[in-house]
Amino acid sequence: MMEAKFIPGDKVPAWLAELAKERRTAVPRREGGAVVFRPFDPDQPVPLGRQATTPPKGSVFPQCEPLMVFRYEKDPASPDTSQVRVKETIDETPRLVVGGRPCDARGFATFDRVYDAEDVKDLNYLARREHTAFITMACPRPSSTCFCHWVGSGPADTECSDVLMTPVEGGYVLEPVTETGGELLQSSLLEDAGKRLDEAHAVHKRAAEGLGEAPDLSETPGKLLELFDDMGFWEEVSAKCISCGACTYLCPTCYCFNITDEACGAEGARLRTWDNCMSYQFTMEASGHNPRPTKAHRLKNRVGHKFSYYPTIHGGAIACCGCGRCIKHCPVSVDIREIVLKATAAESAEQE
Amino acid sequence: MSLLDEMKGRIKERLPELDVVIGWQRGFDPLHATPLFMRGEEDVDRLVLDPLCVHNLATYLTGLRDKKVGVVVKGCDSRSVIELLQEKLLDRENITVFGFPCEGVVSLKKIAREVDLDLVEDARVEGDTVKVTVDGGEKSFPLAEVAADKCGRCRYHNALLSDEFVGEPVTEPEADEYADVAEFESRPLEERAGHWREAMQRCIRCYACRNACPLCVCRDHCVAHCRDPHWITEQDTVDEKWFFQVIHAMHLAGRCTECGECERACPVGIPLLLLKRKLNKEVEELFDYRAGTKVEATPPLMAFQVEEENINERGW
Numbered sequence: 216m217m218e219a220k221f222i223p224g225d226k227v228p229a230w231l232a233e234l235a236k237e238r239r240t241a242v243p244r245r246e247g248g249a250v251v252f253r254p255f256d257p258d259q260p261v262p263l264g265r266q267a268t269t270p271p272k273g274s275v276f277p278q279c280e281p282l283m284v285f286r287y288e289k290d291p292a293s294p295d296t297s298q299v300r301v302k303e304t305i306d307e308t309p310r311l312v313v314g315g316r317p318c319d320a321r322g323f324a325t326f327d328r329v330y331d332a333e334d335v336k337d338l339n340y341l342a343r344r345e346h347t348a349f350i351t352m353a354c355p356r357p358s359s360t361c362f363c364h365w366v367g368s369g370p371a372d373t374e375c376s377d378v379l380m381t382p383v384e385g386g387y388v389l390e391p392v393t394e395t396g397g398e399l400l401q402s403s404l405l406e407d408a409g410k411r412l413d414e415a416h417a418v419h420k421r422a423a424e425g426l427g428e429a430p431d432l433s434e435t436p437g438k439l440l441e442l443f444d445d446m447g448f449w450e451e452v453s454a455k456c457i458s459c460g461a462c463t464y465l466c467p468t469c470y471c472f473n474i475t476d477e478a479c480g481a482e483g484a485r486l487r488t489w490d491n492c493m494s495y496q497f498t499m500e501a502s503g504h505n506p507r508p509t510k511a512h513r514l515k516n517r518v519g520h521k522f523s524y525y526p527t528i529h530g531g532a533i534a535c536c537g538c539g540r541c542i543k544h545c546p547v548s549v550d551i552r553e554i555v556l557k558a559t560a561a562e563s564a565e566q567e
Numbered sequence: 568m569s570l571l572d573e574m575k576g577r578i579k580e581r582l583p584e585l586d587v588v589i590g591w592q593r594g595f596d597p598l599h600a601t602p603l604f605m606r607g608e609e610d611v612d613r614l615v616l617d618p619l620c621v622h623n624l625a626t627y628l629t630g631l632r633d634k635k636v637g638v639v640v641k642g643c644d645s646r647s648v649i650e651l652l653q654e655k656l657l658d659r660e661n662i663t664v665f666g667f668p669c670e671g672v673v674s675l676k677k678i679a680r681e682v683d684l685d686l687v688e689d690a691r692v693e694g695d696t697v698k699v700t701v702d703g704g705e706k707s708f709p710l711a712e713v714a715a716d717k718c719g720r721c722r723y724h725n726a727l728l729s730d731e732f733v734g735e736p737v738t739e740p741e742a743d744e745y746a747d748v749a750e751f752e753s754r755p756l757e758e759r760a761g762h763w764r765e766a767m768q769r770c771i772r773c774y775a776c777r778n779a780c781p782l783c784v785c786r787d788h789c790v791a792h793c794r795d796p797h798w799i800t801e802q803d804t805v806d807e808k809w810f811f812q813v814i815h816a817m818h819l820a821g822r823c824t825e826c827g828e829c830e831r832a833c834p835v836g837i838p839l840l841l842l843k844r845k846l847n848k849e850v851e852e853l854f855d856y857r858a859g860t861k862v863e864a865t866p867p868l869m870a871f872q873v874e875e876e877n878i879n880e881r882g883w
């Protein structure tokens with residue numbers, strides 16, 4: 216039987232230090248004005264108060280990883296031919312991420328449907344995913360940019376988390392979600408949660424209420440498709456976008472990648488790096504043709520992928536966790552909620 | 568009549584002859600402004616004009632070169648327009664500039680040090696005070712304290728180029744002596760290198776710094792993505808990221824108008840402007856030149872002289 220625990224706030228660093236002995240542990244750290252995930256360091260404060268600037272997606276899907284390393288070797292018997300030796304690089308280090316938000320963890324559900332599908336398994340991704348545990352911080356106060364409730368989630372969602380951590384008076388309530396989560400709660404620093412569990416559930420309820428009513432997005436996938444050829448619409452909603460890509464790189468659900476071979480002399484690596492649909496090169500073809508030549512085409516892809524094409528092939532699941540980072544950190548404040556609502560409404564008006 | 572109403576009136580007057588006028592409107596919360604593309608009178612009614620209008624809208628101009636575009640500019644933004652004209656990246660007859668005297672814009676990063684930006688309920692600028700309501704409580708900040716650093720150094724508050732100037736010009740302050748750069752340069756080399764290494768570590772290679780820059784015009788053909796030749800690898804190492812920033816800074820030497828958009832756009836708060844200012848300081852010392860201050864001048868790196876006045880090439 217897995218029971219909820221409580222940890223006093225001042226014991227959190229000691230607990231993290233214990234956990235970090237067993238697993239490579241990433242926690243939020245303040246750097247410059249930003250909060251980013253970094254390996255746990257007992258000398259650094261761990262800001263758990265608000266959503267981090269960058270999501271912890273790199274722990275499972277790094278920005279850059281070698282899929283394999285290779286080396287050309289001459290055959291001494293026939294010096295004109297060379298052989299290429301290839302070594303796959305699969306990383307099975309046990310990891311732990313502490314302090315992501317429910318939306319951050321839930322982002323991995325979007326990845327799983329693609330990289331852990333029945334017919335295709337991405338071994339590099341799977342190795343990391345299986346060996347990474349998440350202790351997620353429930354949100355006591357949603358931000359003005361949060362809309363997790365639009366996409367079927369919420370500030371205390373436990374999907375893809377192993378432990379849900381909730382701030383209460385004097386510390387945090389820790390609720391195990393998975394078996395791994397139960398194992399993470401064995402420390403002698405933890406107390407039984409007792410009545411504090413009710414307090415935690417009251418926090419969850421208040422946060423959910425704080426988000427207000429969610430709009431009905433059931434018609435959105437179809438409506439976005441109907442707008443596909445309406446470039447006037449896409450030009451209007453993308454006018455202020457500067458096509459940078461900050462939104463996709465900060466997004467816990469964006470999973471597109473690029474593959475390049477980077478060789479130096481006889482040695483090299485096949486790298487997989489994040490790609491992003493806001494960049495001109497994203498769909499650039501070898502022929503020189505680019506089916507997404509303008510930022511309007513590209514923003515259409517970003518919104519369409521998340522709210523139409525992906526849900527259509529994945530049983531209605533939206534490829535956005537509602538974290539709001541793309542809104543909050545966009546240099547020009549492009550608001551994906553506004554575009555989705557506009558698209559959803561635009562077509563209904565026409566149909567009337 | 569308020570500055571805003573006067574500006575709206577002027578834009579409405581000129582709008583019929585233009586495809587679009589770019590200004591600002593309120594964004595997703597009361598503290599964030601967001602660029603506004605005005606095509607009809609009803610769009611103009613959404614215009615806002617205050618120290619929360621931080622973006623340099625000149626960034627959009629090169630992408631709209633074939634259109635008749637109006638743009639609302641602060642002093643610093645007007646320099647970007649001038650620099651683009653000098654470099655023949657814009658056509659003067661296609662651009663209508665709406666200028667106004669700016670007394671500084673708010674740095675949201677500075678506000679974020681004092682209040683939780685995620686919970687902003689209201690924001691207003693009253694005279695030279697910025698009032699922000701967060702979580703039921705109102706906080707006031709003197710504009711001078713929360714203004715962007717660039718505003719404290721600015722000596723071009725009044726738009727330097729405008730077809731329509733709205734409001735009374737303000738008095739321009741004394742010269743900027745690059746004290747910040749000098750201070751940084753006085754630190755030991757290791758410390759300076761460490762500063763940049765630490766900062767670049769959190770760079771996510773999103774290139775918001777590049778795309779927000781009005782003078783960074785290669786964009787879709789940027790060296791950062793070029794495959795042939797493959798100048799920069801895809802690795803996310805500090806070296807690769809730093810390499811790009813140095814290239815950006817070098818390409819902007821003597822062209823950068825110090826609008827600070829690169830730094831403002833960076834989602835992880837990397838202080839890029841200092842790097843750009845270092846190069847501008849060198850350009851000023853060598854060529855007595857400040858980017859984007861005179862339409863008729865030629866930027867020094869676009870000009871050729873057998874012998875430069877301030878470079879002692881043969882005297883050693």
Ligand code: SF4
Nearest residue numbers: 456457459460462545
């Ligand atoms: S939406 Fe914003 S963050 Fe995304 S590419 Fe456009 S300007 Fe950049």
Ligand code: SF4
Nearest residue numbers: 466535536538539541
């Ligand atoms: S699209 Fe925006 S809100 Fe949705 S998951 Fe990505 S960053 Fe978060």
Ligand code: SF4
Nearest residue numbers: 318354357361363538
């Ligand atoms: S989107 Fe939801 S889960 Fe994510 S930070 Fe906001 S309230 Fe929390």
Ligand code: SF4
Nearest residue numbers: 780823825826827829
């Ligand atoms: S480099 Fe930065 S400060 Fe200079 S013009 Fe570009 S965006 Fe502005």
Ligand code: SF4
Nearest residue numbers: 770771773774776833
């Ligand atoms: S905006 Fe910041 S994070 Fe993005 S590439 Fe530039 S320096 Fe890196």
